[in-house]
Amino acid sequence: MLWLTEPLHYEFMQRALLGCVLVGFTNGFLSAFIVLRRLALLADALSHSLLPGLAVGAIFFGLAPLGLFSGAVIAALLVGVGGQLVARTSRLKDETAIGALYTVSFALGVILLKYARVPVDLNHFLFGNILGISNTDLWIIYLVGFLASVCLVSQQRPLLLALFEPSVAMSVGVPVARLNYLLITLMILAMIASLQAVGVVLSIGLLVLPAATIYLLSDSYSLMMWGGGVLGAAGASIGLLLSYWTNIPSGPAIVLVLGAGFLAALICGPRYGVLARYLRPRHLHGESLARWEKKTRADAPLAPQSTGD
């Protein structure tokens, strides 16, 4: 059993584990809203567009976490707002506009990184490097997680109304547009906080997989929120430990663990799973099945094939 506790003896592992729990919970908690509000594609685009911001941060401030953080926030805002502007002022729809902007900005980021003050490993930005997490990183993650939880829990009721049926929500006075901006802002912050763990390419996994998994298993909105948070934290921690034991990169390990949970729910989910759909009896209602059986039994002595009506 020594191998189980061995990683916890190292200070860098303790720190990484704490980071994983915080990042996993924050992203998992938010993921319910990302899934229900169908923001996944926007999240993916915005996460890629963080790269030039990180690069500019690295050019001016080296690898100081706060410099990278501000660069990333500005880049996400530019692409998010820019996408809206292009969509409003041209005939393009916003997913096209954002798609165009984010690839351009991603490409720009890859090139800009060449000019960073210090030699940087592109892979760390793309796929994360949780073992290199600093105290400032931990503080940023902690603050973002705290902010997101407070906002989402306090706005839980209006958010539920707005997510389920925006027009009805507006008719009872819910500020739907403002809540939408709140969600996108929190999403960007959570994404940036998770960069150190999973990088720009994989961060969408932490933001979508936890709630998507629970969505396949349950019909409860609050379970999706809290369960998503717990699943995210658990998945990230297990992924980190797996990466330690098997010596694979931590970011992909985290996403693969969450992905395995998602696949299991997709296939084996008791109600909405693929297997359940095929194994379910043909008659959905037990009552109608019983009536049908009774009828066929009553008809059997006479002529089973001529059922008529």
Place this chain on the structure above:
Amino acid sequence: MSSSHRLSIKDLTVSYQRVPALHHIDLELRCGKCVALLGPNGAGKTTFLKSLAGLLPFETGTVVFEGHEHTHARHHTHRHQEPSRRGGSERCIAYLPQRSVVDWDFPLTVRGLVEMGRFPALGNWGRFKREDRRIVQEALAATHLQDLADRQISALSGGQQQRAFLARAWAQHAHIYLLDEPFTGLDRNAQTHLGELLRRLSAEEGKLVIVSHHDLKTVPDLFDQVIFLNGELVAFGDVAEVFTPERIAETFSTHVFTG
């Protein structure tokens, strides 16, 4: 009439991108009535309901209910329109959208849906008390949904889905119920059932129920009053007086009034 509450609509014009869809509607509706909203496609029925629900800005005019005025500044675009006043006046209106716009796979049970009706009254922090639970139970009982309360909302029939939304409005304790095509796609039993519920809401509970409707044959059975709409107000009054072949022909004639 037991209730003297009135909904006064004066000179209401609603436009999409400056093109009016409703022209200068003047109406005075009284609580305790079940009102059909009739007119051809594109007559502005949904626009009318949405503007009463506070979802669309008014080009001109006012809507007054119990002294609360719903007026919307003209410069707002409807995408960013938020109701001008929060709290009181919105709570008294319950809007039920067409069934096709609802995401039925949402992780929500019937009880959860009805509980949402209490949110406007409770605000963000108000505790869900025994009284709220009682109101939810009452709404479920009134709509005969107690046995289905723990089902996910997609596991209901069309009629049950309509009733579930009505139960939410009921739990909201709204005074005005705006229903967009609730009878569409329901079989005769479900129609009768929903019709009885709307009757009970209006006649017994003294609410104002406005329903956009397509099936002219069922109008005399279901409603007290009719509004004929075709871009502008064609006619309004009790079914016995206004629901005549001439009026119907006039409303549904090929001449469509467009701005």
